[in-house]
Amino acid sequence: MASRPVHQARLLGLRLLPIALAAFLTACASVPLPSTTELPTAVPTQWSAGAATAATAPTELAAWWQRFDDPALVALLTQALDANTSVKSAQAALRQARALAEVQQAGLGPSLSLSGSAQRSDTGSTDAYNTFKASGSASWEPDLFGGNGASANASETDAQASAASLSNVQVSLAAEVAASYINLRSLQTRLAIARNNLATQAETLQITRWRAQAGLASSLDVEQAVSAAEQTQAQIPTLQSSVDQSLNALAVLTGQVPGALKSTLGNAAPIPPAPADLALAFPADTLRQRPDVRAAELKVRSALSRVAMADAARYPSFSLSGSLGLSSLTLGALTDGASVVRSLLASVSVPLFDGGAAKAQVRAQEAALDQARAAYQEAVLTALQEVEDALVAIQGDGERLVRLQAAATAAANAELLARQRYESGLIDFATVLTAQRTLLSAQDSVATTQASLSTDHVRLYKALGGGWSPDATPR
Known part of the structure; x- marks a missing residue:
């Protein structure tokens, strides 16, 4: 019986981990950009x-x-x-x-979307049945x-x-x-x-x-x-x-x-x-x-x-996404708590090898900066x-x-x-x-x-x- 509270605590920790990660990334997201410098032009x-x-x-x-x-x-x-x-x-x-x-x-900022669908399926001798779904999703990419x-x-x-x-x-x-x-x-x-x-x-x-x-x-x-x-x-x-x-x-x-x-x-x-x-x-x-x-x-x-x-x-780039939806075989059952479907996802993408394309892109933008200064x-x-x-x-x-x-x-x-x-x-x-x-x-x-x-x-x-x-x- 003692293992049940421990298991629930682990589940809670897993659910709170993306939220904590999002808070950390938000604190680090504000990176000031460099400002323009004075050009070597003597103004009389x-x-x-x-x-x-x-x-x-x-x-x-x-x-x-x-x-x-x-x-x-x-x-x-x-x-x-x-x-x-x-x-x-x-x-x-x-x-x-x-x-x-x-x-x-x-x-x-985050993006939000809502969707709904109704589907009627019939396979062979199986009786036809309906599927009703309603869901909302949200996503955000911390900068x-x-x-x-x-x-x-x-x-x-x-x-x-x-x-x-x-x-x-x-x-x-x-x-x-x-x-x-x-x-x-x-x-x-x-x-x-x-x-x-x-x-x-x-x-x-x-x-x-x-x-x-x-x-x-x-x-x-x-x-x-x-x-x-x-x-x-x-x-x-x-x-x-x-x-x-x-x-x-x-x-x-x-x-x-x-x-x-x-x-x-x-x-x-x-x-x-x-x-x-x-x-x-x-x-x-x-x-x-x-x-x-x-x-x-x-x-x-x-x-x-x-x-x-x-x-x-x-x-690396990070993203957070989640969805909350309802799915049931009848339209009236959508309000039942058992029909709730929810998910939360945190992902990270790390560039490992691109043949030097990213560094070349930086050099290209630096060259464009030199042109703008000139x-x-x-x-x-x-x-x-x-x-x-x-x-x-x-x-x-x-x-x-x-x-x-x-x-x-x-x-x-x-x-x-x-x-x-x-x-x-x-x-x-x-x-x-x-x-x-x-x-x-x-x-x-x-x-x-x-x-x-x-x-x-x-x-x-x-x-x-x-x-x-x-x-x-x-x-």
Whole structure:
């Protein structure tokens, strides 16, 4: 009789052994992953091509296009950020990455399932009988060496990188729309300049013909005047074609069919002037603001998690599973205690020999980590270069615009004086022709440089990470 209590104690111990093992594994399951290390990239404390009097907060550059004070530009950017196909594709990729991260996260906890069945059997002369079953099962794989946690961390980091990639698409799109809009206004301005100069040249041609009829000018002067007017006329179709192409490009960027913007943007308007104050963030803030740098950093973290995941695959894995069910020959007997079927299983899987595949997988993930680190360093250096290049371009185009505006003013005065003196017979037609060509070239250069200066500011805001707030999560 004494052996019965001992036997029951052994059974109880066997039943409690998997539970104790699960508790032990749970205590060991939390293994911290390594964190990213600083890359050997020296970030300067200020820009060499320009200095800001005060650092600009990231949120102040989130809607940088409003600094141009152009309602049409703001409306275009709003439409593009909402309807552009690249943005929609990046948004779908972000939703996919987040869903996959939730799948990996769900795998860290236990899984439960319920099932039921009814079966009728008939064998030979044996009377037919029914079998009814209802059961529930549960399973869990303790994350002893952190492999599952590393996989979940990698998926979560991939989702964050997709969010940063979406932001990068939005930043690039905003810069492209603004640059295309500035180019459109520049072409319209140049077209107006060409038409104004053509009108002036047509008046000069008429005066030259009158003077030739009166014997005060030669046929050479008339032919030179005709040549100058025709050359200016030849520029108009080219400029008009470029205007139409810019309108089509803007329509596609805003998710519309080509030609949809002719009614709203077809009329000429001034080139958006560059903002008077230069919004400039410090280098370290710029790297934090830029979504492409943020995405590259997150890819490094994801690669770190995958290294930990590959390393954990070299060690044993454990799992716990159990089931509780009911089985009987009649449906009513399912509630009888005698129909209960239960089981509990603890298992361990130990990799013994795989030909070195697990170690090779670790080396492969480490190589991928090195690639991610190199890409991150390249993103940092590229960001710094883009800001410096934009600052140099702003400084150079700003100085050039001042000189060209002075030259255009002098050319306009010279052209007016030349026409007046030619009409008075004080100078020959060659001087008038030269003055008109100089005026057309100077005014065209002013318009082109104004557009370049505004575009330089667009590139600067893009290089600074404008159009996106690092504290905002895209949805």
